[in-house]
Amino acid sequence: MHSDTAADRAVRTLTLEAFADTIVPGAKRSPEDRAVAGAAPGGGAVDAGAVALLETPAAGVVDGLDSLSLLLNQHARDYAARLGTALDPDVPPFVALPFAQRTGLVAELVAPGHPEKDGWVALALFSNMAFDTGAHLHTTEAMAAGHPGLRAMGFAEPDADGLWRFPAYSYRRELARTHPGTTPAGDPS
Structure with missing residues (x-):
């Protein structure tokens, strides 16, 4: 099931961006940026296109993104309640978590034995990728x-x-000669 409304798509995008930013943090894109926490200088997974990669059909996860986004926000509500953290209702619950709490929640979700671990690990791998x-x-x-x-x-x-x-070999020596049938563009014969 894919998000039907613009509001649903915005919640999903913000949630996935916040997850990706938790995996590979980066600098805020603007002072108003809520998804990217600004926990590291330079571009992180969000600037690198993590959501675009997740939404690429070849990645094989696009059909589960709505469900994962909903689950992540429910986990964020539960996590915040356990810690006594008040969440800003103007943004999705996972986005509203402070960065340290985002990382704490993600650590729980990817831990051995968590029943949803495979889905969260897949999101983390694609964020890194x-x-x-x-x-x-x-x-x-x-x-x-x-x-x-x-x-x-x-x-x-x-x-x-x-x-x-x-032109300079990484091992400081040529490892193999170019095949005599190789074209000038480097294609094999």
Whole structure:
């Protein structure tokens, strides 16, 4: 089931952004940003496109995002009640949690033995994947847009033609000769 109204979609997006930001924190996008807690400098999973990756049909999780968002907000209500934390009703419950409480709740959800662990671990993995690889983007486009994860890892820029060539071998030696049938573009024969 997918969210039907704009309000439902906004709640889902904010909730998923807050979850992704809990996994790979980043800087707030604006002073009014509630989903991104601002717990780390620079871009995090949200800026890297975690929600776009989750919503890519190839990821295989899009059909469960509404349910996971609803569950996460219910867990946030329960967690806040246990801790005596008042939640701002203007934002989804998970978004309303302070960052330390978001991380505490996520730690519980991904802990061994939690009955929903697989769903939360999948969301966490996709949040990391968006940051580490920009898997939903072509690498040259991600680099041109300043993808925060690829930049943080020091991923090399492509040559002017958009291809990557590495004149210095990472092991300081050539590991294998290029096959004689390899085309100038690097494709196998």
